[in-house]
Amino acid sequence: MSSTDSTVQVTDDQMRRYAKMIYEVAGIEISPAKKQLLSNRIRRRLKESGIADFEQYYNFLKKLPISHVEWDGFLQEVTTHETYLFRDDSNWKWLRETFLPELQKTDKNSLRVWSAACSTGDEAYSIATCVADGLRNPSSWRVQILGTDIGIGAVQDANDAKFNERSMRLVPDDLKRRYFTQLGGAAIWEPKAKLRAMTKFRQHNLLDRLAESPFDLVFLKNVLIYFNADSKKCVMQNVEQVMKPGSYLVAGAAEGIGDLMGGFERIHPWLYLRK
Numbered sequence: 001m002s003s004t005d006s007t008v009q010v011t012d013d014q015m016r017r018y019a020k021m022i023y024e025v026a027g028i029e030i031s032p033a034k035k036q037l038l039s040n041r042i043r044r045r046l047k048e049s050g051i052a053d054f055e056q057y058y059n060f061l062k063k064l065p066i067s068h069v070e071w072d073g074f075l076q077e078v079t080t081h082e083t084y085l086f087r088d089d090s091n092w093k094w095l096r097e098t099f100l101p102e103l104q105k106t107d108k109n110s111l112r113v114w115s116a117a118c119s120t121g122d123e124a125y126s127i128a129t130c131v132a133d134g135l136r137n138p139s140s141w142r143v144q145i146l147g148t149d150i151g152i153g154a155v156q157d158a159n160d161a162k163f164n165e166r167s168m169r170l171v172p173d174d175l176k177r178r179y180f181t182q183l184g185g186a187a188i189w190e191p192k193a194k195l196r197a198m199t200k201f202r203q204h205n206l207l208d209r210l211a212e213s214p215f216d217l218v219f220l221k222n223v224l225i226y227f228n229a230d231s232k233k234c235v236m237q238n239v240e241q242v243m244k245p246g247s248y249l250v251a252g253a254a255e256g257i258g259d260l261m262g263g264f265e266r267i268h269p270w271l272y273l274r275k
């Protein structure tokens with residue numbers, strides 16, 4: 001039977017090799033229990049690439065540089081991209097009611113934020129909305145919000161910045177009206193120029209150091225849940241290295257990084273202050 005037949009799964013040995021390869025490239029751990037799911041996801045790539053079976057596709061990927069478009073297609077299949085604007089109310093309440101007011105009591109006039117593993121940019125535009133709305137005199141500030149993701153397709157979508165009603169459902173009405181434009185009466189929304197001016201996106205793998213000057217605030221959410229202890233540790237070292245002393249990390253509450261936060265003070269289960 002052929003690998004393109006939906007009842008055929010990767011063998012246990014193939015499962016081990018695919019899982020090892022995914023882990024080495026992206027840090028993501030795929031459990032053996034996900035055999036059917038992984039087989040289905042690879043099958044989609046077989047169709048796209050015209051490659052006959054799981055074994056040939058494995059050998060094909062193994063020889064390709066990670067920058068190759070097929071690697072991106074494969075990673076898009078095996079990673080979760082679920083995201084939406086204003087996800088996790090407590091984060092935005094803190095940003096608007098505590099972080100931004102406190103920031104404006106200092107003599108700073110610049111703000112650098114990193115939305116790490118940003119998927120299609122929803123988190124970065126949520127940050128931009130809060131910042132645009134929360135700074136008393138926005139034009140006197142230099143604001144830079146960088147969104148990064150391993151997925152080239154995700155980064156392209158973030159740059160395109162078109163959000164449907166589902167992605168926009170938690171954006172407060174007044175902010176939606178003031179900072180987004182509805183496209184031609186369609187159920188698609190686009191951030192206004194002032195949000196776009198603050199945001200930029202690029203591809204980056206969290207297992208690699210980010211070559212950027214340090215940030216005042218980092219969002220790292222709903223990604224390390226798929227990593228194991230070693231890859232989490234590697235990511236946290238990379239993240240800590242680009243955070244200013246006194247900066248904040250907004251993490252997913254289930255990220256499982258509690259043991260790796262020696263350099264931070266825990267403010268909430270999802271909020272850390274870099275010492």
Ligand SMILES: C[S@@+](CC[C@H](N)C(=O)[O-])C[C@H]1O[C@@H](n2cnc3c(N)ncnc32)[C@H](O)[C@@H]1O
Pocket residue numbers: 025026027028079080081082083084087116117118119120123148149150151154204205206207220221222223
């Ligand atoms: C579930 S989304 C999270 C999006 C957003 N942070 C949120 O919480 O709504 C997870 C994202 O992590 C990205 N990702 C997975 N492994 C990564 C890695 N090693 N480096 C960078 N991004 C990665 C995926 O491509 C995906 O877009």
